[in-house]
Amino acid sequence: MNPYPYLYLASQSPRRQQLLQQIGLPCQLLAPDSAEAESAEALESIQGSESPKRYVQRVTALKADSAVVRWADRGLPIAPILCADTTVALGKQILGKPHDEADAAHILRMLSGQEHRVLTAVTLVLPATRGRAERRWSAVDVSKVRMRELSRADIAAYVASGEPIGKAGAYAVQGRAAAFITHLSGSHTGVMGLPVHAVSALLAQAKIKIGP
Secondary structure (H helix, E strand, O other): OEEEOOEEEOOOOHHHHHHHHHOOOOEEEOOOOHHHHHHHHHHOOOOOOOOHHHHHHHHHHHHHHHHHHHHHHOOOOOOOEEEEEEEEEEOOEEEOOOOOHHHHHHHHHHHOOOEEEEEEEEEEEEOOEOOEOOEEEEEEEEEEEEEOOOOHHHHHHHHHOOOOOOOHHHOOOOOHHHHHEEEEEOOHHHHHOOOHHHHHHHHHHHOEEEOO
16 A cells, blocks of 8 residues: 555535544644635535436536645645545535525535435545546445434524534534434535545555554
């Protein structure tokens, strides 16, 4: 296996960094700057009638493209780059991050008492170097989650906590919303935003070793 001291995590999500640390994978943040972050929001716009799976695959691939450019522009040492994107789907409908508190409440009302899917796409990139072309490995993790019936008070209190903002599907399974989940089939870490089993599988597929 090709050894690297760490991998780059192209994400601003602290929970993704924590999940990598949890399984002993050293990482360096390769997060976008403020200007890039604004353009990143545009990447997450839904195009036409694309399926949830196609959506997360496309967004993650675009994030990987941006991360490779960022890595090159900053003149960083060679190491694998990890990108991910998560979305929530109710049937064929994509439920992304809420625009505001009213939108968060609307999304939660839709999920109340229903089973939905959480899809997280992961892409591992080994940037090109002299004599070697760029290589990529990708996977999509899909989990099913059921929420109990939520009352108006439940939704109002949860939205007031601020936790739904910035979260796909307007909830965080690792936070207060854990009290709403009656069943989860699949990957708990995938629902959190980074399926660590998929990351491990991609590293094995790529024959890449991270750490000492």
